[in-house]
Amino acid sequence: MHKKRLVSLIAVASVAALILAGCSSGSDSASDSGVPKVDMMKELGAGEGQVNIVAWAGYVENGSTDPNVDWVTGFEKETGCKVNVKTGATSDDMVALMKTGEYDVVSASGDASLRLIYGGDVAPVNTDLIPNYADIFENLKMQQWNSVDGVAYGVPHGRGANLLAYRTDIVKPAPTSWASVFDVNSPYKGKITAYDSPIYIADAALYLMETKPELGIKYPYALDQTQFDAAIEVLKAQKPLIGEYWGDYLKHVASLKSGGTVLGTTWQVNINLAKGEGTKVEGIKPTGGSTGWSDTWMVSSKAKNPNCAYMWMNHIASPAANAGVAEWFGEAPSNAKSCDLTADKNHCATFHAADDAYWEDVYYWNTATEACLDGRTDVKCVPYAEWVKAWSSLRNS
């Protein structure tokens, strides 16, 4: 008996030793700004035969969703890079996927891009190797979410607003503001949906900006403790109204179709998919603005297929592909020449591609930090890690 115990003790000890050995990690050298130093690609080589992409649903379409929606097959033939895509449901998913080092390129929203840059997960992008970069709208280049210290970390992809979806045959009168999803007396109780991510707290903050100006919220990603608590209260009050929170866009589309969900936050691409299946549904940007995104294609610092990754970034920024994505996903393209190539010639006007005034009340997803992003210095803001905790707590209470 004693001998057996000794053997098992040795086994446990050796496992522990193995693990500790695996854990010890070298320290990363960092620049002054706190960004880990990652080398930029100097020149483009031959393709590696494949590229692994993390993207939002609808960003990488090869005709399997809709035969007419395909900007991947041509790229594969032209470059010999086979495209493997992994769809991320939230920015947090995307950050986690990129940390595995198994993917080469990512379409990162503003609440993921800086985390990836400061985490050393993405490399600076040599824009000279991407001919189509020249045609990108100037006001999307070198922004706070896609560059650090004048170094570009990606190629702008496009931007859009989160929309308010409603079933036109059920929700009457049509909603006009986000208040409809927070109204505790809503007749659609149990059939309302919300996006299942901590970033949704910003939607509640945005609602408070309009309804409770005394809280003084100026920017929904810069919330001090009082403002943050108020936003969480709004979400707690909203929870009984919710039938399902959505993360999986296909399940969300199915719910819209079946009528399990009749009202709530969505993306234009979901509306398009549901309409394609004959659902009577519309998506609007409500009065008072909306949260939204401005996405950037970034390359992994551990990319195994960097050449194909650059070829992909150049391809997806090309006028034809960029127009295709923008129209399919329902967003404003980033390439100025895309506007001539969209099937609907009014697409760029509808989505306000070059209309800066329109974007004033669209608050692109951003990562909250302790230093308030709205410039306040007299208070500390609630950092994103706390958003995550609060969301987890809310969802499980």
Next chain:
Amino acid sequence: MLNSLSNYLHKKDRLRLVALLTTPVLWLVVAYLGALAMLLVTAFFTIDGFTGNVIQQFNLGNFQDMLTDAAYKNVVLRTLGIAISVTLICSVLAIPMAFYMAKIARPRSQKILVALVLTPLWASYLVKIYAWRTMLEPGNGVLDWLLGPIGIHSPGFGGPAIIIGLSYLWLPYMILPIYAGLERLPNNLLDASGDLGAHNFYTFRKVILPLIFPSLVAGSMFTFSLSLGDYITAQIIGGKLQMLGNVVYQNFSINLPFAATIAMIPVSIMALYLYLVRRTGALASM
């Protein structure tokens, strides 16, 4: 060459044993216990609040968060409640079914019944749960369509839906061990009990139940542990309700150490459960 090797090994008992067992033991220690140990170690780490990178520094913050936030106590109780309900429902359904299969059905139909019980296991888990989603859909699902006219409505997505779905999924795992236990039970014991004047229910309570108890425990280990760790069923038909597995799933991408901390809960519950089972002696007679 092979012959001489086998002759050599034939004489060396100990060497033979080492050669045979090294690979499986290594697998057990490194892959299985190693993963568990890794989980335990990770639970004490923390993350950088901004980049989400894991910081390997011992700290108890995760456990503090887990214990002080009432939400996690609720989710543990909810998950336990679901796992226990599923186990009870499966037992209640499985005992009569297994009894019929083992004692009443003719030998030919016995084999067919076993095959029928096994058939649902051939279909994918996801297909079955999505099927339940269409069944339970409130308003226009199959259940409402079928039972609506007699006044029974679908419970909608939520706790009851999860219990129904999981009970359906794990029922075969309960039926099979009980069936095996009942098959080993000699018929003459039942006859003797009847001859001595015991009613059917009395026979069940005093003769059958004690003898198939180990099988029942074996089945419950499947239904209980599988329910305890499940998260996909809750995701698909649970509405906004979350189980322990969902908390892990929700956190592992954003905060791996916290997910590891939460994952320790079902591990501990199962360890405790197995310990209790061992105390009853059911494991020994299995």
